Amino acid sequence: MDKEQIVFTIILHAGNARSYCFEALALARGGKHTEASARLDQAAQELKKAHSMQFDLLQAEANGEKQEMSLLLIHAQDHLMNASLAKDLIKELISMVHDKQLSSVGMNIIESGQ
Amino acid sequence: MKILLVCASGMSTGLLVNKMRKEGEKRNILNLNIFACSVDEIEKYISHYDVVLVAPQIRYKEKYIYALASSKDKGYAFIDGVHYGRVDGNKILDQAFGLMRT
Numbered sequence: 646m647d648k649e650q651i652v653f654t655i656i657l658h659a660g661n662a663r664s665y666c667f668e669a670l671a672l673a674r675g676g677k678h679t680e681a682s683a684r685l686d687q688a689a690q691e692l693k694k695a696h697s698m699q700f701d702l703l704q705a706e707a708n709g710e711k712q713e714m715s716l717l718l719i720h721a722q723d724h725l726m727n728a729s730l731a732k733d734l735i736k737e738l739i740s741m742v743h744d745k746q747l748s749s750v751g752m753n754i755i756e757s758g759q
Numbered sequence: 760m761k762i763l764l765v766c767a768s769g770m771s772t773g774l775l776v777n778k779m780r781k782e783g784e785k786r787n788i789l790n791l792n793i794f795a796c797s798v799d800e801i802e803k804y805i806s807h808y809d810v811v812l813v814a815p816q817i818r819y820k821e822k823y824i825y826a827l828a829s830s831k832d833k834g835y836a837f838i839d840g841v842h843y844g845r846v847d848g849n850k851i852l853d854q855a856f857g858l859m860r861t
Contacts, residue, residue, distance in 0.1 A: 649774070649846050650845055652771075653843060653845070653846050656814075656816055657815055660767070661815065664818040666819075720770050720771065
């Protein structure tokens, strides 16, 4: 795999991760928490792939193999960082949605009991 | 044939444009017009192109792109992840021509 392909593959996996995260959030808002958590797992898998490619680049550099810096590589880092943040934030958002849904179910039970 | 490539910022697809143009020259395709833009600019450009190819990393915008492409009656597809990862201008050009026929 040449440098260009590495960059494109990082962007691809990071983008996939981000897409899965947003799908997970949409599912959670619809009350489908099992599916949502499966999407988050898929996102984590994709992020792992992107991270491992980035790690290889870092390690090569640490071993004295000079990396050619390009705007495109920085751009790939951008995608990776975005995806990483999206995953952490969306995880939190999903648990907030879950809590809210649970508490509204609780309210309904209390109201119907009266 | 006019192809619009769309990704998050028009950067990675900008590189693809060059690869695809070179493939087009190899195949002696005349009047091949390829342009890359960011997903935020797609509304500005879509009318001027025949088909839209979208980078796979913005799949989470599919609903928006689908609605826009249908309203303008343009064929669109997400670029195959494997071809995108390999920066394979040849296969991606094939994909664009495939959209044209349908």
